[in-house]
Amino acid sequence: MSHNDQRKPRPRPTISDVARLAGVSISTVSRVLNDTAPVSPEVEQRVLQAIEMLNYTPHLAARNLAVRKTETIGLLLPEVGNNFFAPLLRGVENAIRPTEYQLLVHASLRVPDPVPWRHSPIGEHNADGMLVFVNSIDPAELLRNYERGFPMVLLFFPPPPHARIPYVGFDNTTGLCQVVEHLVQVHGRRRIVYLRGPLGNVDSDEREAAFRQTMERLGVPVYPELVARGNYSAYGGEQAIQELIDRGVDFDAVFAGDDDAATGVLAALRRSGRAVPEDVAVVGFDDIPFSVHLNPPLTTVHAPVEQAGYVAASKLLSLLAGETPELATRLPVELVIRQSCGCNRA
Amino acid sequence: MSHNDQRKPRPRPTISDVARLAGVSISTVSRVLNDTAPVSPEVEQRVLQAIEMLNYTPHLAARNLAVRKTETIGLLLPEVGNNFFAPLLRGVENAIRPTEYQLLVHASLRVPDPVPWRHSPIGEHNADGMLVFVNSIDPAELLRNYERGFPMVLLFFPPPPHARIPYVGFDNTTGLCQVVEHLVQVHGRRRIVYLRGPLGNVDSDEREAAFRQTMERLGVPVYPELVARGNYSAYGGEQAIQELIDRGVDFDAVFAGDDDAATGVLAALRRSGRAVPEDVAVVGFDDIPFSVHLNPPLTTVHAPVEQAGYVAASKLLSLLAGETPELATRLPVELVIRQSCGCNRA
DNA sequence: GCGTTTTCTGAAAGCGCTTTCAGAATAGCA
DNA sequence: TGCTATTCTGAAAGCGCTTTCAGAAAACGC
Incomplete structure (x- = not known):
């Protein structure tokens, strides 16, 4: 018999619990949470206190459904194998840090599921846009996403012909x-x-x-x-x-x-x-x-590499903000001379 | 003036579009999607055809809200800095690959937001459970999550006293x-x-x-x-x-x-x-x-390290399945003798 | 043939939040 | 004081899906 040692959670407080405790409607709580309309200082104070007392955190899926956005950026990688990954992720994280986006990472080539409604592990069903690392997506899938207007930025490979997808590479x-x-x-x-x-x-x-x-x-x-x-x-x-x-x-x-x-x-x-x-x-x-x-x-x-991640994520944020980032970015590289060539520098 | 070069997407097909095209109710479509109740073969075929024609993908937030699960596992890391990260992630991905879970990675110590309803970047608002890497969470936050019954597995540090949280480390x-x-x-x-x-x-x-x-x-x-x-x-x-x-x-x-x-x-x-x-x-x-x-x-x-990731993720999956994994796992290590000690092995 | 059980399906409620519209109260101005 | 504008708030609808309940039809057994 299985027995779960973790204690059963009380149901999570909802916006309705906060509203009840503060003596206001859920509309008012939402207004305080999102600063979308004026709320009197006295009411706001009551709402904030209720939030704190209940340790309330908004349910992200509910919010995402209502606003029709996921507030998530996807990063699609092939199997994690080399030393590229840590600096790349660091760059991406640095770019999205000041925003409200969360980063969803998919880092393997999963076996395709035998059901017709399951496509890429990352797509418009769970992200607002994504960064695609070379060799991590089927070209047909890439094109489908593009045709649906799903914002993407490519890393280290150019887009298919006629597809205007921004990409970042090295010179x-x-x-x-x-x-x-x-x-x-x-x-x-x-x-x-x-x-x-x-x-x-x-x-x-x-x-x-x-x-x-x-x-x-x-x-x-x-x-x-x-x-x-x-x-x-x-x-x-x-x-x-x-x-x-x-x-x-x-x-x-x-x-x-x-x-x-x-x-x-x-x-x-x-x-x-x-x-x-x-x-x-x-x-x-x-x-x-x-x-x-x-x-x-x-x-x-x-x-x-870190800069590549940063630039790619910045481009995607631009796309998501309705802007038009530069299509192709070639980051400058530089020969670092040490000793294996025959020079004598450290 | 900003101008978005990405084409405007048609609204995504919903379950209602599929139902309409197949000439059935949305309940029936849901049953086909999730295999939750018998549907006649003829009706199922019509539904699958409609799904394929519309290229329908379920809206994840809607599903998550309805089933009250996120189907997401969080991985909380400190700033990505060393060579631990790639093998660790590979191990985690290997463990969750056969499941329906997606992996949400948070890899920086974000500045805490000045609003009282924003806690950890990963928590029960956006994940069903999480793996916590040493030095990536405030101890009070860890305890709060534990007291709420949020499933967690710790990597390379033991839980606070009296908290029964599984952890994985090395011997x-x-x-x-x-x-x-x-x-x-x-x-x-x-x-x-x-x-x-x-x-x-x-x-x-x-x-x-x-x-x-x-x-x-x-x-x-x-x-x-x-x-x-x-x-x-x-x-x-x-x-x-x-x-x-x-x-x-x-x-x-x-x-x-x-x-x-x-x-x-x-x-x-x-x-x-x-x-x-x-x-x-x-x-x-x-x-x-x-x-x-x-x-x-x-x-x-x-x-x-890769095995540590795998074991940790496996423990978390066990917790999520209502099981009780072993609390403390010490993975065996092994001295690999090469030459820097004075031996002459490659 | 009749009564019971099983299979299949649709309508309705609801998950937790956001947003809009309507209305009440307050403030400002002539 | 009366009229208009502004501020503030609650009720209701809805986001896209899951699940339950009710009912109809088909199948089964006597």
Whole structure:
């Protein structure tokens, strides 16, 4: 037999209880709560006292139903896996902190339910708008939401053609341009490995295009055998480099794709007796907190993830306020030079 | 002038629209949606077709109001700052995935609003129960929630006296015992620095007690000048060790408190020309993903954070189902030996 | 065939709040 | 003092859904 050790709650006080105790109507209590119409100071005082005595908190669902808003912002994420998440959430929280919105987070790819009225875990049934992280929503679902006028802001991927959905990303082109210039012009590297992110990842594609463009501009060939897939993970980075080494491929630098992958790259190089940066220079992307502590401290492109979260949430708040935020925002990135490239900065 | 580029939404279809199209009452539609009473197959088919044609999704607030449940689990966190968060959330999500609950995350210490009816960001006004992370709720608020019978599970701190609230933590005692034994018995260290976590942190206090107890059992003195505060941060760890070094204090090992602090400890030692582990052994706690990539790879106590999230959420689901979960759960930890202690394992 | 039970369905009430309209009381002005 | 405007308040309707009760029709058993 189950027995609930938690004590049974008295029913929650309602607005009617407050009204009764204060000797007024529920309309008056609502007016005091929401400051929607004048109430005499004496009555207001009685209402506030009743609220305090009863420890009354408004029932959010009732309020949401009556005002036809959820006062909730959704954040749709894929499976939580990397170091992006904490700074992103921090940025989002910083933006919504002064508002009345609450943040609903969905962070997994749930198995679709076999009932036709259950769509995305976050949508207009439970939020006023949402932030959508790359790879966390079915494109058809995204389009459906857009066509219904559900406010959204995209993170790290652009909207479908003809859909005017604001999005926030990084200036991948400038970042990769800086990486290549630094490796080629400062350190004289000529055989540079490019590790891709996951298949179909927009950031990865953009970074690769910029990589190729800059290499061509500088007159350095991109060898096909030097392009592999690190999948933005330590494991992927390590496997990819180990494979190149096993195949006897010659290279003097690695752009690892991101910092997670860079750690795997460093491990594979260390295990194979390659010195970093003397034999092989290594550069990452993200500048996660740990990168400075690696050995050698990682040269990487600093991507302002927290700011991305803040900007995205700010755009969504604008949309919700009936404004028109800028459609595409590319946050500037910056090459942070430490030691893994061959420089000697901390 | 503001102009909203998002197209105006048609009003959302309601249950009445579905009923009208299917030629039945809203009661029947509700019965089909919720499988609460028999409906003839012919009628059910008509209803499902209407739902699909109208792309109907139930209005969550209406449903919540009618059933007097929110079908929401709250997760109350302090400011998102460390590497705990992603695995914790992953564990929570894994537990609630097969259920109908949605996860509401509050991850900042908002300034309290100056209105008397606004309490905790998460409470019975917007959730059916919540997980409370250490240092994320005012103790009076916690007690108030408990007295109202609001289901809660605590993460990494025990409940107030006489409050029977389930909690999940780690077996700090065994973890620290293993650390001390390893440093003393295997590596012969005698002057071990203990870096504390934030003031009042339960984990920190428990680990210190176990540290002292094991040191005494092994006949190794705990020198007062070797106990300092690293605050569970890289910065704190670095500052604390730098100060000991500056004061000329002699030590041959450091228990850093957690892995974040250990990175700071490594940095300070490196800058001061101390070799790790030859001159000073270093041990952390948590085993965050990056620890294996440090130089040297960090010997640390593996704490199953994801499992903690999973167990905590499972306990809360039990409470919500009217069951009585085990009150205190201590998850086992395990010393993961790498190289920073003086061993030579990867 | 008749009485009883089961299946199915719609109407009405209600969840807890917001908002609008009507009316009473008060204040201001000529 | 009388008229008009303003302030304040309560009653009622409604947000979109769930649930209960009543009643009709069908099925079952003797």
